[in-house]
Amino acid sequence: MAENFDLFEIDQDFHKEELSLRNKVRAFLNDKIRDKIADWFEQGLFPREIPRLFGEQGLLGSTISGYGCLGTNYTGYGLIMQEIERLDSGLRSFASVQGALVMYPIFTYGNEEIKEAYLPKLASGEWVGCFGLTEAEHGSNPGNMTCQLEDKGDHLILNGKKKWLTNGSIADLAVIWAKNEAGKVCGVVVQTNSPGVEFKTIENKFSLRASISSEAVFQKVKIPKSHLLNVEGLKGPFSCLNIARYGIAWGSIGAAEDCLEVALNYSQNRKQFHDQPLCSHQLVQAKLVEMYTEINKAKLLNQRLGRLFDAGKAQAAQISMAKMNNVSKALGIARMARDILGANGITYEHSVSRHLLNLESVNTYEGTEDIHRLILGQHLTGVSAF
Ligand SMILES: Cc1cc2nc3c(=O)[nH]c(=O)nc-3n(C[C@H](O)[C@H](O)[C@H](O)COP(=O)(O)OP(=O)(O)OC[C@H]3O[C@@H](n4cnc5c(N)ncnc54)[C@H](O)[C@@H]3O)c2cc1C
CATH class of the missing domain: 1.10.540.10 (Acyl-CoA dehydrogenase/oxidase, N-terminal domain)
Structure with missing residues (x-):
């Protein structure tokens, strides 16, 4: 266990x-x-x-x-x-x-x-929601987004395109971030059955295959003013991302633990050379111990961050460090687990390659590993290197 x-x-x-x-x-x-x-x-x-x-x-x-x-x-x-x-x-x-x-x-x-x-x-779960911040040309720098929100007095009009919306094609509701006439980022809640809303599923993914990723087009979509969120600027979407990134810091270590469990079990049962199990070889033990160590370190980090969240004291830099570190370590752990399983590691019989491919996306979304490195670099030095 x-x-x-x-x-x-x-x-x-x-x-x-x-x-x-x-x-x-x-x-x-x-x-x-x-x-x-x-x-x-x-x-x-x-x-x-x-x-x-x-x-x-x-x-x-x-x-x-x-x-x-x-x-x-x-x-x-x-x-x-x-x-x-x-x-x-x-x-x-x-x-x-x-x-x-x-x-x-x-x-x-x-x-x-x-x-x-x-x-x-x-x-x-009667309804499904999606979140549109990323655009095809604006991923790591959402501040350059081109989606537009116009104030028409008694309602708003949304125009533009978003990409990579998780849950998009099955969503009933979308939270979409767009710029108002003053160039400020605003969030609106859009019912996806509104005229002018269209989703298209992104097919042929290697990663996150049990998850829907979509493109979305908004053409003159009429939105009631009551559906405008009461926040202006990138702090709106970034505050949501903080909550999601925190969850990813925990989630990625769940995937890593599954990989360690599979690799440990396999190495105790598979015999190579002198009828000895794989886990009796030093090089295999070194890999297992590295996985074990990184999982324990990450779990300590998560528990501490959780307590800071619960005390209302969590900071963006702490969340960046946890997301960056834990996903990157989980990816390395999935790779080592796959290696320990040899050829069997590439099959669907074991979860490790699925985790490995999934974690590639997790390392990219919600701020890539390097974007979090830059956030932390700025926090540490006071100098932006974006
Ligand atoms: C499966 C999946 C689901 C997703 N779900 C959602 C969703 O629900 N909603 C949503 O809005 N978005 C979603 N995304 C989009 C995701 O957040 C973006 O892919 C991510 O922000 C990176 O943007 P990009 O892909 O355009 O990469 P880019 O920004 O083009 O970056 C490409 C590479 O360049 C590096 N880079 C970029 N800028 C710099 C810099 N200044 N200095 C150094 N290196 C830099 C990056 O680290 C990366 O390695 C999803 C993505 C995936 C893959």
Whole structure:
């Protein structure tokens, strides 16, 4: 069991409710999803029943109080993300976008009318949401976006294109970031059945195959003024990304733990040379120990960051460090696990190559590894190197 990797006994520092939430989520995912995820990945399928299943378990927007949400603390939310990504980063991506990038901005910046209209439907998984910040020509620098929002007095008009929206083609609701006439970034909540909204699924992905990625076009889309979020500037989308990045820091280590568990088990059973198991060879042990060490370090970081979040003290630089470090280490761990499995590591029989390919996307989205390095470089030196 993965708990055995807990060398520093950090489980002792989780509250009883946090541990029971983690164990409940793990048991639910093992029972309902573990057997199916490799097939979904192979088929490039995100099953439509997932949102409702996750909603029933309270996995969507869990930190929100009321509106049908679980009302966990941030440590509990982190543990939920860790358990989902232990199975697959694509499923965690769905839950991250729905919770951190759609429900969080509606809860934080929306008026009561849209909170009541949308949050319960998103919490239950009846509705799916997506988040559009990235454009084809503006990824790491969203401040240069070209999507436009015009104020027409009693309503708003949205024009432009977005790319790489997770959940896009199946979404009922989209949180879209665009510039107003004054050039300020604003967020609007768009019902995707509005005239002028079109989504197209991005096919043929190597990575996050059990997750939907889409392009979106908005042509003269009429939006009620009540659907404008009460925040201006890039701090709007960045505040949402902070919550999602924090969840990714936890999630990526769930994937890494799964890889270590598979590699350790395999190395204890597979025999090569002198009828000895792989784990009896020093070079194999060195790899296993590196995986084990990085997982324990990352989990200590996550727990500390979770407590800072729960105390309302988490800072953007801390979140950047956790996202950058943990995803990068998880990617390295997935690679080492694949190596230990030899040829068998490239098959769907084992989860390690699926995690490896998924983590390539996780390393890129929500700020690439190098963008977080630049954020931290600026924080440390006071000099921007973007
Ligand atoms: C599967 C998937 C799902 C996604 N989901 C969403 C979503 O739901 N909503 C959304 O809005 N977006 C989403 N994205 C988009 C994602 O956030 C962007 O891909 C990411 O921000 C990087 O942008 P880019 O791909 O345009 O890369 P670029 O910005 O073109 O960067 C390419 C490379 O250049 C480097 N680079 C860029 N600028 C600098 C610099 N100043 N100095 C040094 N190096 C630099 C980067 O680190 C990277 O290595 C998703 C992406 C993927 C792959």
